[in-house]
Amino acid sequence: MPLPEPLAAMPEDTRAGIIALIGAPNAGKSTLINQLVGTKVSIVTHKVQTTRAIVRGIAMHDKAQLVFVDTPGIFQPKRRLDRAMVDTAWGGARDADVIALLIDSRKGIDEEAEAIMEKLEAIQTPKVLILNKIDITKRDKLLDLAQAANEKLRFERTFMVSALNGSGTDDILSYFSEKVPEGPWLFPEDQPSDLPLRILAAEITREKLFERLHQELPYISTVETELWQERKDGSVRIEQTIYVERDSQKSIVLGRKGQTIKTISQLSRNEISEIIEQPVHLFLFVKVRENWADDPERYREMGLEFPR
DSSP: OOOOOOOOOOOSSOEEEEEEEEOSTTSSHHHHHHHHHTSOOSOOOSSTTOOOSOEEEEEEETTEEEEEEEOOOOOOOOSHHHHHHHHHHHHHHHTOSEEEEEEETTTOSOHHHHHHHHHHTTOOSOEEEEEEOGGGSOHHHHHHHHHHHHHHSOOSEEEEOOTTTOTTHHHHHHHHHHHSOBSOOSSOTTOOBSSOHHHHHHHHHHHHHHHHHTTTSOTTOEEEEEEEEEOTTSOEEEEEEEEESSHHHHHHHHOGGGHHHHHHHHHHHHHHHHHHTSOEEEEEEEEEOTTGGGOHHHHHHHTOOOOO
16 A cells, blocks of 8 residues: 655745634625635625634635634524524634624625624734725725724724725735744645535535525525535535425425426536536435424534524
8 A cells, every 4th residue: 555645844934823704794704715715615695694604714825824714794693593603703703813804895884893893892812904895885985984993993904805806805815924923834735625525515505595596595594415425437426405494495495397406406516516626416405394493413514503
């Protein structure tokens, strides 16, 4: 049996650190983290509150490894799942070396952003401000917003970016590569995320589900990868189950003569195949699981603590 290839030697003077991206739902955290990492690690939809667990995207810049944490959007929780998501977001912020507050510059400092800033005052971790969507916001408004935010909370730096087209993201990478502490890298150099492939695949299907049915389907629906089978021909067989809470939702997901789920499957299969660079055979099933949001096992699947 051949010996494994030795690991490449780590260069000297390396740095590594964790940067928590926090903000209100739909501020653009998932889009920004995908842009910073250079590949898809977090799902992006128009539906709010779709990032549920902590997703870590890993970017290499100079000799620094930057571990960006895409936290669930922080909002006023109403249900158990909401509470778990918000608790996870604040936990991710407290564990980081730097906190980056992302604000949608079109909305400005609304009630959600103001509530987050008030809570951030009690956290001693260094903070930076990132104003997103500068491609669709007037410069005067951006400058006024930056001033108002810095008057409310002490930020070490303010960045203005477009997460959608990448404008301004190089400045963020350069800043954090000098800001994170000296030390060895936390992950292999070529690893873009700590998210297992079977979970990433489930998240991609959930993204396609919401993109297709965002007005008809509650965001509480979920997807789980039940089977991931590497085949001899180099392809992968994936079986996933979409869980909904009622029979009426199951009918919506299936669509007339199964056309809706067929479209979702095709879109998800194409994207998963592109990411893993292997042919994919994807099989989707829809099941009703009433009150799944009260099941502790489902929270463990998503990497969330079950709130009592």
